[in-house]
Amino acid sequence: MSRINLLQTYGPLIEWDWISENFVEDILPALQGHIFLSAVSVAIALAISLPLGILAARYRTAYAPVTFVTGLLYTIPSLAMFGILITVPGIGIGPRAVIVALVAYSLLVLIRNVVAGLDAVPPETIDAAKGMGLTPAQILFGVELPLALPVIVAGIRIATVTIIGIATIGAYISGGGLGKMIFDGINRGFPTMIITGAVLATALAIVADVSLLAVERRLRPWARTRRA
Protein backbone atom coordinates (compact mmCIF):
# COMPACT_ATOMS: atom_id res chain seq x y z
CA MET A 1 0.00 0.00 0.00
CA SER A 2 1.44 3.34 -0.91
CA ARG A 3 1.63 6.18 1.53
CA ILE A 4 -0.94 8.31 -0.22
CA ASN A 5 -3.45 5.48 -0.06
CA LEU A 6 -2.82 5.14 3.63
CA LEU A 7 -3.42 8.79 4.29
CA GLN A 8 -6.71 8.48 2.42
CA THR A 9 -7.74 5.48 4.50
CA TYR A 10 -6.78 7.09 7.76
CA GLY A 11 -7.50 10.74 7.04
CA PRO A 12 -5.37 13.54 8.49
CA LEU A 13 -3.03 12.58 11.33
CA ILE A 14 -4.61 15.00 13.77
CA GLU A 15 -8.15 16.31 13.78
CA TRP A 16 -8.03 19.17 16.24
CA ASP A 17 -11.82 19.45 16.23
CA TRP A 18 -12.13 15.95 17.62
CA ILE A 19 -9.72 16.80 20.42
CA SER A 20 -11.57 19.93 21.47
CA GLU A 21 -14.95 18.22 21.21
CA ASN A 22 -13.99 15.19 23.24
CA PHE A 23 -11.59 16.79 25.68
CA VAL A 24 -13.86 16.89 28.73
CA GLU A 25 -15.81 13.73 28.01
CA ASP A 26 -13.08 11.30 26.85
CA ILE A 27 -9.57 12.67 27.09
CA LEU A 28 -9.59 14.08 30.61
CA PRO A 29 -11.12 10.96 32.23
CA ALA A 30 -8.59 8.76 30.39
CA LEU A 31 -5.76 10.91 31.75
CA GLN A 32 -7.22 10.82 35.26
CA GLY A 33 -7.69 7.05 35.04
CA HIS A 34 -4.08 6.66 33.97
CA ILE A 35 -2.79 8.80 36.85
CA PHE A 36 -4.98 6.85 39.27
CA LEU A 37 -3.75 3.44 38.03
CA SER A 38 -0.11 4.52 38.23
CA ALA A 39 -0.36 6.26 41.61
CA VAL A 40 -2.23 3.42 43.31
CA SER A 41 0.26 0.87 41.97
CA VAL A 42 3.32 2.83 43.10
CA ALA A 43 1.74 3.37 46.54
CA ILE A 44 0.99 -0.34 47.01
CA ALA A 45 4.42 -1.30 45.69
CA LEU A 46 6.06 1.11 48.13
CA ALA A 47 4.07 -0.33 51.04
CA ILE A 48 5.45 -3.76 50.14
CA SER A 49 8.99 -2.68 49.22
CA LEU A 50 9.78 -0.56 52.28
CA PRO A 51 9.46 -3.35 54.87
CA LEU A 52 10.96 -5.93 52.49
CA GLY A 53 13.86 -3.59 51.69
CA ILE A 54 14.50 -2.83 55.36
CA LEU A 55 14.50 -6.55 56.13
CA ALA A 56 16.79 -7.32 53.19
CA ALA A 57 19.21 -4.59 54.31
CA ARG A 58 19.28 -6.06 57.85
CA TYR A 59 19.39 -9.74 56.91
CA ARG A 60 21.71 -9.82 53.93
CA THR A 61 21.04 -13.46 53.04
CA ALA A 62 17.50 -12.46 52.06
CA TYR A 63 18.67 -9.87 49.52
CA ALA A 64 19.77 -12.23 46.72
CA PRO A 65 16.56 -14.34 46.68
CA VAL A 66 14.38 -11.22 46.88
CA THR A 67 16.11 -9.55 43.93
CA PHE A 68 16.07 -12.83 42.00
CA VAL A 69 12.31 -13.26 42.31
CA THR A 70 11.47 -9.59 41.70
CA GLY A 71 13.98 -9.54 38.82
CA LEU A 72 12.18 -12.49 37.25
CA LEU A 73 8.84 -10.67 37.58
CA TYR A 74 10.39 -7.55 36.06
CA THR A 75 11.58 -9.48 33.00
CA ILE A 76 8.16 -10.90 32.08
CA PRO A 77 6.69 -8.89 29.17
CA SER A 78 3.60 -6.95 30.22
CA LEU A 79 1.12 -8.49 27.78
CA ALA A 80 2.23 -11.97 28.90
CA MET A 81 1.94 -10.93 32.55
CA PHE A 82 -1.59 -9.63 31.93
CA GLY A 83 -2.44 -12.82 30.05
CA ILE A 84 -1.37 -14.94 33.01
CA LEU A 85 -2.93 -12.72 35.68
CA ILE A 86 -6.42 -12.59 34.18
CA THR A 87 -6.69 -16.38 34.44
CA VAL A 88 -5.95 -16.22 38.17
CA PRO A 89 -9.16 -16.65 40.20
CA GLY A 90 -10.08 -13.47 42.04
CA ILE A 91 -8.19 -11.18 39.64
CA GLY A 92 -9.79 -11.52 36.19
CA ILE A 93 -10.02 -8.96 33.40
CA GLY A 94 -9.96 -5.29 34.43
CA PRO A 95 -8.03 -2.70 36.44
CA ARG A 96 -7.26 -5.17 39.23
CA ALA A 97 -5.03 -7.31 36.99
CA VAL A 98 -3.32 -4.16 35.71
CA ILE A 99 -2.59 -2.90 39.22
CA VAL A 100 -1.23 -6.30 40.34
CA ALA A 101 1.09 -6.35 37.32
CA LEU A 102 2.24 -2.75 37.82
CA VAL A 103 3.00 -3.46 41.49
CA ALA A 104 4.98 -6.55 40.46
CA TYR A 105 7.04 -4.48 38.01
CA SER A 106 7.86 -1.82 40.63
CA LEU A 107 9.17 -4.16 43.32
CA LEU A 108 12.67 -4.75 41.92
CA VAL A 109 13.61 -1.08 41.51
CA LEU A 110 12.02 -0.01 44.79
CA ILE A 111 13.53 -2.75 46.97
CA ARG A 112 16.92 -2.30 45.34
CA ASN A 113 16.87 1.42 46.08
CA VAL A 114 15.64 1.03 49.67
CA VAL A 115 18.57 -1.32 50.33
CA ALA A 116 21.06 0.92 48.49
CA GLY A 117 19.78 3.97 50.38
CA LEU A 118 20.11 2.28 53.77
CA ASP A 119 23.55 0.94 52.83
CA ALA A 120 24.76 4.44 52.06
CA VAL A 121 24.05 5.73 55.58
CA PRO A 122 27.47 6.26 57.18
CA PRO A 123 28.09 3.81 60.08
CA GLU A 124 29.51 6.69 62.16
CA THR A 125 26.13 8.43 62.03
CA ILE A 126 24.40 5.32 63.32
CA ASP A 127 27.05 4.94 66.04
CA ALA A 128 26.51 8.54 67.08
CA ALA A 129 22.75 7.94 67.25
CA LYS A 130 23.34 4.85 69.38
CA GLY A 131 25.67 6.81 71.62
CA MET A 132 22.94 9.41 72.12
CA GLY A 133 20.77 6.61 73.47
CA LEU A 134 18.29 6.31 70.58
CA THR A 135 16.35 3.05 70.36
CA PRO A 136 16.71 0.92 67.20
CA ALA A 137 13.26 2.07 66.05
CA GLN A 138 14.20 5.71 66.60
CA ILE A 139 17.44 5.19 64.67
CA LEU A 140 15.55 3.59 61.77
CA PHE A 141 12.81 6.21 61.49
CA GLY A 142 14.73 9.25 62.70
CA VAL A 143 18.15 8.71 61.16
CA GLU A 144 18.44 5.93 58.59
CA LEU A 145 15.24 6.34 56.57
CA PRO A 146 15.50 10.16 56.28
CA LEU A 147 19.09 9.81 55.07
CA ALA A 148 18.08 7.05 52.64
CA LEU A 149 15.12 9.04 51.35
CA PRO A 150 16.77 10.60 48.25
CA VAL A 151 17.81 7.18 46.96
CA ILE A 152 14.35 5.78 47.73
CA VAL A 153 12.74 8.67 45.84
CA ALA A 154 15.07 7.96 42.92
CA GLY A 155 13.63 4.43 42.90
CA ILE A 156 10.08 5.78 43.04
CA ARG A 157 10.90 7.99 40.06
CA ILE A 158 12.20 5.14 37.89
CA ALA A 159 9.29 2.89 38.92
CA THR A 160 6.71 5.59 38.17
CA VAL A 161 8.05 6.34 34.69
CA THR A 162 8.16 2.61 33.87
CA ILE A 163 4.65 2.05 35.21
CA ILE A 164 3.11 4.93 33.26
CA GLY A 165 4.38 3.32 30.06
CA ILE A 166 3.25 -0.20 30.91
CA ALA A 167 -0.17 0.97 32.11
CA THR A 168 -1.03 1.94 28.51
CA ILE A 169 -0.93 -1.76 27.54
CA GLY A 170 -3.28 -2.56 30.43
CA ALA A 171 -6.09 -1.00 28.43
CA TYR A 172 -6.10 -4.13 26.31
CA ILE A 173 -7.44 -6.10 29.27
CA SER A 174 -9.93 -3.32 30.12
CA GLY A 175 -7.74 -1.52 32.61
CA GLY A 176 -8.75 1.87 31.23
CA GLY A 177 -6.45 4.90 31.08
CA LEU A 178 -4.74 6.52 28.10
CA GLY A 179 -4.02 3.15 26.48
CA LYS A 180 -7.73 2.82 25.77
CA MET A 181 -7.48 5.79 23.41
CA ILE A 182 -4.54 4.17 21.63
CA PHE A 183 -6.29 0.81 21.21
CA ASP A 184 -9.60 2.45 20.19
CA GLY A 185 -7.63 4.50 17.68
CA ILE A 186 -6.07 1.36 16.20
CA ASN A 187 -9.44 -0.40 15.98
CA ARG A 188 -11.23 2.54 14.40
CA GLY A 189 -8.32 3.48 12.13
CA PHE A 190 -8.40 6.95 13.71
CA PRO A 191 -4.85 8.35 14.12
CA THR A 192 -6.00 11.37 16.18
CA MET A 193 -6.91 9.08 19.08
CA ILE A 194 -3.63 7.16 18.84
CA ILE A 195 -1.58 10.33 18.80
CA THR A 196 -3.51 12.00 21.63
CA GLY A 197 -3.15 8.94 23.85
CA ALA A 198 0.52 8.49 22.98
CA VAL A 199 1.46 12.13 23.45
CA LEU A 200 -0.37 12.41 26.78
CA ALA A 201 1.18 9.18 28.11
CA THR A 202 4.65 10.36 27.13
CA ALA A 203 4.05 13.82 28.60
CA LEU A 204 2.76 12.27 31.83
CA ALA A 205 5.91 10.13 32.10
CA ILE A 206 8.17 13.13 31.48
CA VAL A 207 6.28 15.34 33.97
CA ALA A 208 6.49 12.58 36.62
CA ASP A 209 10.20 12.15 35.89
CA VAL A 210 11.02 15.85 36.13
CA SER A 211 8.94 16.55 39.25
CA LEU A 212 10.22 13.53 41.17
CA LEU A 213 13.75 14.52 40.16
CA ALA A 214 13.07 17.93 41.71
CA VAL A 215 11.87 16.24 44.93
CA GLU A 216 15.00 14.08 44.92
CA ARG A 217 17.28 17.12 44.57
CA ARG A 218 15.44 18.98 47.31
CA LEU A 219 15.95 16.04 49.67
CA ARG A 220 19.65 16.04 48.93
CA PRO A 221 20.84 19.59 49.60
CA TRP A 222 24.44 18.45 50.07
CA ALA A 223 24.65 17.25 46.48
CA ARG A 224 23.37 20.57 45.20
CA THR A 225 26.05 22.62 46.94
CA ARG A 226 28.74 20.22 45.84
CA ARG A 227 27.70 20.53 42.25
CA ALA A 228 27.83 24.34 42.31
Next chain:
Amino acid sequence: MEAIFEVTQRPNFPELLQTHIVLSVVSLLIAIAIAIPVSLAVRNTPLGSAIAINIGNVGRAVPSIAILALALPVLGFGFAPSLLALTLLAIPPILINAATGLKEVSREVVDAARGMGLSEAQILSRIQLPIAMPVIFAGIRTSAVQVVAAATLATFIGGGGLGELIVEGLQRSDTPVLLAGSFTIALLAIATELIFGGLERAFTPKGLRLARKKK
Protein backbone atom coordinates in the same frame (compact mmCIF):
# COMPACT_ATOMS: atom_id res chain seq x y z
CA MET B 1 -1.46 -28.02 31.59
CA GLU B 2 -1.61 -30.58 28.83
CA ALA B 3 -3.91 -28.35 26.82
CA ILE B 4 -1.34 -25.56 27.04
CA PHE B 5 1.35 -27.87 25.79
CA GLU B 6 -0.84 -28.95 22.89
CA VAL B 7 -0.99 -25.38 21.63
CA THR B 8 2.77 -25.40 21.16
CA GLN B 9 2.33 -28.43 18.88
CA ARG B 10 0.07 -26.52 16.51
CA PRO B 11 1.47 -26.15 12.99
CA ASN B 12 1.54 -22.32 13.15
CA PHE B 13 3.38 -22.17 16.48
CA PRO B 14 6.94 -22.44 15.06
CA GLU B 15 6.08 -19.71 12.56
CA LEU B 16 4.85 -17.33 15.29
CA LEU B 17 7.93 -18.06 17.39
CA GLN B 18 10.18 -17.51 14.40
CA THR B 19 8.55 -14.19 13.48
CA HIS B 20 8.88 -13.07 17.09
CA ILE B 21 12.58 -13.91 17.19
CA VAL B 22 13.33 -12.45 13.74
CA LEU B 23 11.53 -9.19 14.60
CA SER B 24 13.48 -8.92 17.87
CA VAL B 25 16.92 -9.85 16.53
CA VAL B 26 16.79 -7.75 13.37
CA SER B 27 15.51 -4.62 15.12
CA LEU B 28 18.10 -5.03 17.87
CA LEU B 29 20.91 -5.34 15.29
CA ILE B 30 19.75 -2.26 13.36
CA ALA B 31 19.47 -0.33 16.64
CA ILE B 32 23.02 -1.30 17.59
CA ALA B 33 24.23 -0.29 14.12
CA ILE B 34 22.70 3.15 14.66
CA ALA B 35 23.25 3.84 18.37
CA ILE B 36 26.87 2.72 18.70
CA PRO B 37 28.33 4.84 15.85
CA VAL B 38 26.38 7.86 17.11
CA SER B 39 27.76 7.37 20.63
CA LEU B 40 31.27 6.97 19.24
CA ALA B 41 30.90 10.14 17.21
CA VAL B 42 29.90 12.23 20.24
CA ARG B 43 32.24 10.61 22.75
CA ASN B 44 34.69 13.51 22.99
CA THR B 45 32.20 16.37 22.94
CA PRO B 46 30.26 16.92 26.19
CA LEU B 47 27.47 18.79 24.38
CA GLY B 48 27.09 16.00 21.83
CA SER B 49 26.84 13.28 24.47
CA ALA B 50 24.42 15.38 26.53
CA ILE B 51 22.16 15.76 23.48
CA ALA B 52 22.39 12.03 22.68
CA ILE B 53 21.59 11.06 26.28
CA ASN B 54 18.64 13.44 26.49
CA ILE B 55 17.18 12.23 23.21
CA GLY B 56 17.54 8.72 24.60
CA ASN B 57 15.77 9.68 27.83
CA VAL B 58 12.82 11.25 26.05
CA GLY B 59 12.68 8.22 23.73
CA ARG B 60 12.46 5.91 26.72
CA ALA B 61 9.50 7.82 28.11
CA VAL B 62 7.39 7.05 25.02
CA PRO B 63 5.30 3.93 25.77
CA SER B 64 6.11 1.00 23.49
CA ILE B 65 2.51 0.54 22.36
CA ALA B 66 2.48 4.22 21.39
CA ILE B 67 5.45 3.83 19.05
CA LEU B 68 3.91 0.75 17.44
CA ALA B 69 0.50 2.36 17.16
CA LEU B 70 1.99 5.50 15.61
CA ALA B 71 3.68 3.44 12.92
CA LEU B 72 0.23 2.39 11.80
CA PRO B 73 -1.16 5.59 10.24
CA VAL B 74 2.24 6.48 8.76
CA LEU B 75 3.46 3.12 7.45
CA GLY B 76 0.45 0.83 7.60
CA PHE B 77 -0.01 -2.76 8.77
CA GLY B 78 2.52 -5.54 8.61
CA PHE B 79 5.99 -6.80 9.32
CA ALA B 80 8.06 -3.84 8.06
CA PRO B 81 6.24 -1.15 10.10
CA SER B 82 6.60 -3.38 13.17
CA LEU B 83 10.29 -3.79 12.49
CA LEU B 84 10.78 -0.04 12.19
CA ALA B 85 8.82 0.67 15.38
CA LEU B 86 10.77 -1.96 17.32
CA THR B 87 14.04 -0.50 16.04
CA LEU B 88 13.01 2.95 17.29
CA LEU B 89 12.23 1.36 20.66
CA ALA B 90 15.54 -0.47 20.82
CA ILE B 91 17.72 2.59 20.20
CA PRO B 92 17.28 4.68 23.41
CA PRO B 93 18.66 2.22 26.02
CA ILE B 94 21.73 1.48 23.89
CA LEU B 95 22.27 5.14 23.08
CA ILE B 96 21.98 6.24 26.73
CA ASN B 97 24.34 3.57 28.03
CA ALA B 98 26.92 3.79 25.25
CA ALA B 99 27.07 7.59 25.40
CA THR B 100 27.21 7.60 29.22
CA GLY B 101 29.74 4.77 29.38
CA LEU B 102 32.10 6.43 26.91
CA LYS B 103 31.67 9.84 28.53
CA GLU B 104 32.53 8.51 31.95
CA VAL B 105 35.87 7.00 31.01
CA SER B 106 37.96 9.25 33.19
CA ARG B 107 39.65 12.20 31.54
CA GLU B 108 42.97 11.39 33.26
CA VAL B 109 43.14 7.88 31.80
CA VAL B 110 42.56 9.23 28.29
CA ASP B 111 45.08 12.03 28.85
CA ALA B 112 47.66 9.54 30.10
CA ALA B 113 47.13 7.42 26.99
CA ARG B 114 47.51 10.49 24.79
CA GLY B 115 50.67 11.43 26.67
CA MET B 116 52.03 7.96 25.96
CA GLY B 117 51.62 8.74 22.27
CA LEU B 118 48.55 6.64 21.46
CA SER B 119 46.55 7.77 18.44
CA GLU B 120 42.84 8.63 18.75
CA ALA B 121 41.95 5.28 17.17
CA GLN B 122 44.17 3.42 19.63
CA ILE B 123 42.70 5.35 22.57
CA LEU B 124 39.25 4.31 21.39
CA SER B 125 39.99 0.64 20.81
CA ARG B 126 42.34 0.04 23.73
CA ILE B 127 41.12 2.43 26.44
CA GLN B 128 37.64 3.87 25.95
CA LEU B 129 35.84 0.87 24.46
CA PRO B 130 37.14 -1.78 26.89
CA ILE B 131 36.38 0.40 29.93
CA ALA B 132 32.90 1.33 28.66
CA MET B 133 32.10 -2.20 27.44
CA PRO B 134 30.16 -3.47 30.50
CA VAL B 135 27.95 -0.36 30.48
CA ILE B 136 27.39 -0.62 26.72
CA PHE B 137 26.44 -4.28 27.07
CA ALA B 138 24.07 -3.52 29.92
CA GLY B 139 22.31 -1.13 27.54
CA ILE B 140 22.12 -3.77 24.82
CA ARG B 141 20.69 -6.24 27.35
CA THR B 142 18.00 -3.80 28.51
CA SER B 143 17.17 -3.10 24.90
CA ALA B 144 17.02 -6.79 23.94
CA VAL B 145 14.63 -7.69 26.76
CA GLN B 146 12.51 -4.65 25.96
CA VAL B 147 12.33 -5.55 22.27
CA VAL B 148 11.29 -9.14 22.97
CA ALA B 149 8.51 -7.73 25.17
CA ALA B 150 7.46 -5.10 22.64
CA ALA B 151 7.47 -7.63 19.78
CA THR B 152 4.47 -9.14 21.58
CA LEU B 153 2.58 -5.95 20.73
CA ALA B 154 3.47 -6.18 17.02
CA THR B 155 0.37 -8.32 16.58
CA PHE B 156 -1.77 -5.19 17.05
CA ILE B 157 -0.37 -3.71 13.85
CA GLY B 158 -0.25 -6.96 11.92
CA GLY B 159 3.40 -7.77 12.56
CA GLY B 160 2.76 -11.31 13.74
CA GLY B 161 4.72 -12.98 16.52
CA LEU B 162 3.65 -14.76 19.69
CA GLY B 163 1.37 -11.90 20.72
CA GLU B 164 -1.14 -13.39 18.25
CA LEU B 165 -1.72 -16.28 20.64
CA ILE B 166 -2.54 -13.89 23.49
CA VAL B 167 -4.97 -11.95 21.30
CA GLU B 168 -6.57 -15.15 20.02
CA GLY B 169 -6.82 -16.58 23.52
CA LEU B 170 -8.47 -13.43 24.84
CA GLN B 171 -10.89 -12.98 21.96
CA ARG B 172 -12.08 -16.59 22.02
CA SER B 173 -11.79 -16.92 25.81
CA ASP B 174 -9.47 -19.84 25.13
CA THR B 175 -7.39 -20.07 28.31
CA PRO B 176 -4.88 -22.71 27.08
CA VAL B 177 -4.03 -20.62 23.99
CA LEU B 178 -3.76 -17.48 26.14
CA LEU B 179 -1.47 -19.16 28.65
CA ALA B 180 0.62 -20.95 26.01
CA GLY B 181 1.33 -17.58 24.41
CA SER B 182 1.97 -15.83 27.72
CA PHE B 183 4.31 -18.49 29.11
CA THR B 184 6.29 -18.82 25.88
CA ILE B 185 6.79 -15.06 25.71
CA ALA B 186 7.77 -14.94 29.39
CA LEU B 187 10.31 -17.73 28.90
CA LEU B 188 11.69 -16.07 25.79
CA ALA B 189 12.22 -12.81 27.71
CA ILE B 190 13.86 -14.57 30.66
CA ALA B 191 16.13 -16.52 28.27
CA THR B 192 17.09 -13.24 26.57
CA GLU B 193 17.92 -11.68 29.92
CA LEU B 194 20.10 -14.65 30.90
CA ILE B 195 21.90 -14.87 27.53
CA PHE B 196 22.70 -11.17 27.44
CA GLY B 197 23.67 -11.21 31.12
CA GLY B 198 26.22 -13.89 30.21
CA LEU B 199 27.47 -11.86 27.23
CA GLU B 200 27.81 -8.82 29.48
CA ARG B 201 30.06 -10.77 31.86
CA ALA B 202 32.03 -12.28 28.97
CA PHE B 203 32.71 -8.86 27.49
CA THR B 204 33.85 -7.29 30.76
CA PRO B 205 37.63 -6.94 30.47
CA LYS B 206 39.61 -9.03 32.94
CA GLY B 207 41.10 -5.98 34.62
CA LEU B 208 37.69 -4.51 35.40
CA ARG B 209 36.45 -7.85 36.72
CA LEU B 210 39.41 -8.07 39.10
CA ALA B 211 38.91 -4.48 40.24
CA ARG B 212 35.25 -5.22 40.99
CA LYS B 213 36.05 -8.37 42.95
CA LYS B 214 38.41 -6.43 45.18
CA LYS B 215 35.57 -4.11 46.16
